[in-house]
Amino acid sequence: MDTPISAPTSSPPTAPDPASGDRPPREWLLGLAMLALAGLPEAVLFCALYAAGLRWVAALLLGSAVRRIARTVSAARGPLPGRAVRPRDEPALAELVRDVAGRLGFHEPLLVRIVPTVQAALGRTRIDGVRTHVLLLGLPLLRNLTEAELASVTAHELAHERHLRDRRHGLLRFARAQLAERLEGRFRPLAPFAAPLLRASRSPLWHAETAADADAARIAGAEATAGALHRVGLLDAAFEALGERWLSGLAQQDAWPEDFYDAFDAAVSDPYVARRAARAAADEDAVDPYGTADHPPLDRRAAALPDHAGSPFGSAVLTLRTGAAVEEWCVRELAGPDGEPDEEPHDDDVNAVRLLGLPHDRLRELGFDTRLDVLHAVRRDSSTRAAAAVLDALADGTGPLLARRLEPALRWAPATVRPALTRGVLANAASPAFAEALCAAGWTHSGRWLTTVVTPPDDGSAVDVHELLDDALRSGDLEPLRTLWASAGPKEWDV
Known part of the structure; x- marks a missing residue:
């Protein structure tokens, strides 16, 4: 069972974002326009089929659209991702999150869960009818960020509750995601109309990101926040380029890497890997033809940070007390989960492989040969x-x-x-x-x-x-x- 890291107190609630009380009609209209445009192809086809007398085909099309929306809603309400962090098992991590929440003025129920990938996110759920926030932290972040950088990432995510909590932002994010899906694939007839809407609607979301960065700098220091921005981008690019390649290559051999995170940590400390990952992260920021990115480019975010010198948090990496068990659980999840969240890993027929024990030539070419x-x-x-x-x-x-x-x-x-x-x-x-x-x-x-x-x-x-x-x-x-x-x-x- 999940145990909240923080719970409601008698402290005053988080101060509202000055911008959140102002809901410009333009942004509501942009959200509705994007939803209408995303549904336009199906609507036109439905009307054409109905007018042609093919009402049963039109009904099938409508049913398909309803099922797609239902799947989206059910996915958002599915089981919580990740492995629960209980304060008694990880007191240092629990104290860091509790400290950041207190400094930020965040006084609502909060669960922390560890996920296997490079991820940090804040979501919501209900436990016994009580609205509860869920903070997801990726194990690569916990193993590679200093305490100050981890505090910055935590503060940034918790600050989203202030800067992205209203329905206007929710509508914009949902509508942008729906419209962005229509721009994938070979044929993109909506692109000339979608791109202006997407670019016009990203300003509030970009402003919320830089505002959360500013809160993170205030809590953990500007240097730690800039370092966290750079480090998270590097880890994400390296995970995609190396980590996913290792997993894919071993999966083809019916094997799983028992020392995946040790190997990944060693790889990202290599200057050539780090430089390659930094380039990949910068290239990904630059490739956004339709304005679908909800986050500003990294250099823009770093340049917008306010000057807050020093940090009350440490410069060492936080050590997890249950690190071995968490690592094993995360590796099994990456290698192919087949159980419910928090279920203990089980023995299977695949072979355990130590990446750091492989010959160098085999590791270099694992899952990758062009x-x-x-x-x-x-x-x-x-x-x-x-x-x-x-x-x-x-x-x-x-x-x-x-x-x-x-x-x-x-x-x-x-x-x-x-x-x-x-x-x-x-x-x-x-x-x-x-x-x-x-x-x-x-x-x-x-x-x-x-x-x-x-x-x-x-x-x-x-x-x-x-x-x-x-x-x-x-x-x-x-x-x-x-x-x-x-x-x-x-x-x-x-x-």
Whole structure:
């Protein structure tokens, strides 16, 4: 059973957000307009079928729409995600959350639950008829953020109760999510009408995010808040790029990684992994063709932080008393949950694997090998010849065509973000082939995490070929890549 970290007290309730009492009719109208536009295709089709006399087909369409809405509502009311945090089991974490809530003026019932992924969120539920808030904290955050940074993340989420609690914001978030779903896939006829509405409606949500950041800086300090913003973005990008790849690769082998979080922590401490993740996070902020993002870009959020020096919280990572049990539960959830939340993990037929015990070459390539894709796309029989063909394609301007052969869906991507997506496809797919070609010429792989970080045989300074290729694609300057290619191997590479 969940035990609240904090409960109602005689203290005054949280002060209302000055902006929350003002509900501009424009924002209500924007929300309704987005909902109407999201439902327009089904409404038009329903009317056409009804007018054509196909009323039973129209009824099926209406029933399908009702079931979709019902599934959305039931998902929001389903079992609580994550593993419950009981104050007696995790007194340090409970005290930190209670301290942050008190400093913020948050005096409502609050549960804390740990989830396996890089996540921090505040939701609501009812327990015995009492409205209760639920704070979700990802285990990667608990293992990698300092106490001050964790306090900042906690304060930011609790501050949402002040800045995002009214129905106006709820309508905007729901309507934006419904309309954003209509912009996925190959055909997007609503895009010319949806994009202006989405961009016009994001200002209140962006303002609420920066206001919550300001509260977090006031509680935990500006330095800790800026650090938390950067660190959470880095962890999220690394989890998607490495963690999910490990899980996918092992799932294909009917195995699960028992030391997943130890390996992930070690990986994100590697400077090449950290730099790659930081670039990926920045690219994700930049790729938003229709204005669907509810959060401002990271650099904008960091620049808007008020100046609050110092922090009452520590600079060490908080230690979980039940960390081993929490880690095991989270790993089992990631590897494929088949029980209810809080159910103890059970023995199954899959094999336990220690990631840190795998040979470096196997770990680097676990679940990720694009070299065959590149060989097929350029019609070459070796990584050396394929890398040379990629370099030729970049030089003669046919790189975008190569990228579309590698990823056909690029041809249907929005024009405004197609160059960035093309660059990502080329860098991700071609850089392992470049690295393998260099290793065939006497270079060696560096470290255990990335296939594209290699060391030359002479001076020992490692090079991330992915970063070098990405820089060349961003700037259009292929000279550094040419120089590396010319100095690393024999002349027959130019075949």
